[in-house]
Amino acid sequence: MSEVYVYALLGDAPAPDAGAGLCEEPLRVVRVGDLLVAVGEMAEPPAVSEATLRAHDAVVRRLADAVDAILPVRFGSLLSESSLADVLRARARELSEALALVAGREQMTLRVLGDAPASVARAADAPGDAGPGARYLAARRAEWRRAREAPELAPLRPLLDGLVRAERVTRHDAPPLLASVYHLIDRGAAAAYRAAVEGSGPCAVRVVATGPWPPYAFAPEALG
Amino acid sequence: MSKRPLTRNDARAIFATSDTSLLEVIDNLLTKGVVVTGDVVLGLAGVDLVYARLSVLLCAADRLHGAEGQDGE
Amino acid sequence: MTPPKPRNAPREPSLRVRELESLRAELERRVGDLSPPRWNADPEDVQRSVARLVLTLVEFLRQLMERQAIRRMEAGTLTPEETEDVGQALMRLEETIRDIGRRFGLAPEDLNLDLGPLGRLI
Numbered sequence: 262m263s264e265v266y267v268y269a270l271l272g273d274a275p276a277p278d279a280g281a282g283l284c285e286e287p288l289r290v291v292r293v294g295d296l297l298v299a300v301g302e303m304a305e306p307p308a309v310s311e312a313t314l315r316a317h318d319a320v321v322r323r324l325a326d327a328v329d330a331i332l333p334v335r336f337g338s339l340l341s342e343s344s345l346a347d348v349l350r351a352r353a354r355e356l357s358e359a360l361a362l363v364a365g366r367e368q369m370t371l372r373v374l375g376d377a378p379a380s381v382a383r384a385a386d387a388p389g390d391a392g393p394g395a396r397y398l399a400a401r402r403a404e405w406r407r408a409r410e411a412p413e414l415a416p417l418r419p420l421l422d423g424l425v426r427a428e429r430v431t432r433h434d435a436p437p438l439l440a441s442v443y444h445l446i447d448r449g450a451a452a453a454y455r456a457a458v459e460g461s462g463p464c465a466v467r468v469v470a471t472g473p474w475p476p477y478a479f480a481p482e483a484l485g
Numbered sequence: 486m487s488k489r490p491l492t493r494n495d496a497r498a499i500f501a502t503s504d505t506s507l508l509e510v511i512d513n514l515l516t517k518g519v520v521v522t523g524d525v526v527l528g529l530a531g532v533d534l535v536y537a538r539l540s541v542l543l544c545a546a547d548r549l550h551g552a553e554g555q556d557g558e
Numbered sequence: 559m560t561p562p563k564p565r566n567a568p569r570e571p572s573l574r575v576r577e578l579e580s581l582r583a584e585l586e587r588r589v590g591d592l593s594p595p596r597w598n599a600d601p602e603d604v605q606r607s608v609a610r611l612v613l614t615l616v617e618f619l620r621q622l623m624e625r626q627a628i629r630r631m632e633a634g635t636l637t638p639e640e641t642e643d644v645g646q647a648l649m650r651l652e653e654t655i656r657d658i659g660r661r662f663g664l665a666p667e668d669l670n671l672d673l674g675p676l677g678r679l680i
Contacts, residue, residue, distance in 0.1 A: 267521055270519060308496070309496040309499060309515075309592050310496075310498070310499060311499055311502070311507055314499065314507070314510050314511065314514050314515075315507075315510060317514060318510050318513065318514060332518075332519055333513070333514075333517070333518045333519070334518050334519045334520075334521060335514065335515070335517070335518035335519065335520050335521075335522075336514035336515055336518070337515075337522075337592075338520070338521050338522050339522070340521060340522050344522075345521060348521050349521070356519070359519075370509060370512070370513075372573065372577070372581065374573075374577050391642070392642045392645075392646075393642075393645070393646060393649070394641065394642040394643060394644065394645025394646035394647075394648075394649065395638070395641045395642045395645050396645070397645045397646070397648065397649045398624075398627060398628060398631055398641060398644065398645040398648070401624055401628060401648075402628045402631065402632070405625070405628060433580075433584050435580055435583070435584055436580070437574075437576055437577045437580055438577060438580040438581055438584055441512070467577075469572060469573055469577075471505075471506075471509050474509070474513055475513075477513035477514070477517035477518050478513070478517045480517060480518050480519040480520075481519065482519075482520060496592040496593075497586075497592075500582060500585070500586045500589075502582070503578060505573050505578060505581075508578070508581055508582060508585060511585050511589065512585055515585075515589045515592075516585070516588050516589060524594050524595070525594065525595045525596070525597060526594050526595070526596040526597070526598075527596075527597050527598070528596065528597070528598040528599070529598065529599045529601070530598075530599075530601050531598060531601075532598075533596070533598070536594075
C-alpha cells in the first residue's frame with residue numbers, strides 16, 4: 262500500500278488547494294472524522310537535512326497562512342493512509358480540542374537563560390499526618406508540576422498575561438539554558454509580545470524571544 | 486531528494502550549525518508537533534527482523550487517557 | 559525550487575555563543591537517534607537485553623499509572639486510604655524495577671528505549 266507523508270492537521274480546507282509539499286508532490290487534504298489532514302504521496306521518508314527541514318517548515322507556514330487552525334505534525338511522518346486513519350480516530354477528541362485551542366493563533370518561543378534555575382519554596386502538599394504512600398504521591402506531583410513551570414518568568418507575567426493564551430514549558434536546567442517556554446498568542450500579536458518582552462524591567466534571567474511560528478509546541482504530546 | 490541510504494552522520498550534520506534559526510526549526514520539527522508514527526524495529530544478532538507498528542499500542546494508551554476524562558467516580 | 563521566504567520570518571535572536579552552544583547540545587540530546595527506535599538483543603547478553611526491554615515497558619506503564627493516580631488525587635476522586643495504598647504500590651513498583659534492573663546491571667537511565675510517542679512519557 263502506498264504511504265503518505267503527513268504535514269499538518271487542519272481545521273478547514275485551504276483554498277483553492279493545498280499546494281505542493283517538500284518534494285514538490287501535490288498535497289491532498291484527507292478527512293478522518295472531523296479532522297482534515299494535509300498529506301503528500303511519498304515513497305520513502307525524506308533525508309533529514311537543513312534543506313528538507315526548512316522546506317517542510319515552509320509548507321507548514323504556507324498552510325498556516327491559508328487556514329485558521331493548524332496543528333503541525335512532526336517531521337518525517339510517513340505511514341499508510343489506513344494507519345493514519347486509525348491513529349487519528351483513536352485520538353480524535355484530544356486532537357479536536359488541540360485544534361480548537363490553536364485556532365487563529367500562533368507560537369512565540371522564549372529561551373530562558375541564566376546561571377541557575379529559580380528555586381521555589383513549596384508548601385508541603387500532603388497533610389502532616391499523611392502516610393508514606395500519600396507523601397510519595399505528593400512529592401511525585403510536585404516533581405511533575407515543577408517540570409512544567411517557569412518561575413523565572415514571574416517578573417514578565419504582568420506584561421505578558423494579557424497576550425498569552427496558552428503556555429508549554431520544557432525545562433532544561435542546563436545553565437545557561439534553563440528552560441524553553443512556548444506561548445500561544447493571537448495571530449498578529451507578535452509585535453506587541455516582543456515589545457512586552459523587551460520592555461520588561463531588570464530580571465534575574467535573560468529571555469530571548471523568537472517567532473511567530475505555527476503552533477508546533479501545542480500539539481497534545483508535543484513536549485519531549 | 487537523494488536516493489542513497491541515509492547514514493547517521495548525514496542526519497547529525499544538521500546539529501553542526503551556529504544558525505539559530507535552524508536550531509529553532511529543529512526544535513519545532515523534530516521535538517514538537519503531533520506524532521502519528523510510533524514504530525519500533527525489533528531484531529536479533531544485529532539483524533532487523535520485525536517492524537512493529539505501535540499505532541495499535543497508541544490507541545490503547547489513548548483509551549487509558551480517555552478513561553480518565555470520563556471520571557465521575 | 560527554493561522554499562519561499564516566510565512572510566513573517568523570525569528576526570535573528572540574540573543568543574550569546576555559550577547560550578547557543580547549550581541550546582544546540584540540548585536539542586541534540588532531545589532529538590536523539592533520528593532513525594527509527596530499535597531494540598536488538600545483544601547476542602552476548604540476551605538476558606540483559608530482554609530485561610531492558612521488559613523493564614522499560616513496565617516503567618512506562620508505571621509512569622502512566624502514576625500520572626493517572628496524581629490526576630485522580632487532584633480531582634479528589636481518591637479516598638485518603640486509596641491515595642495511601644496507591645502511593646505505596648507505586649513506591650514498591652519503582653523499587654522493584656530498580657532492584658531487578660540492578661541485578662542485570664541496568665541503571666534507571668538505561669530504561670529509556672525510545673518508543674516514539676510512548677517513550678516520550680518516560
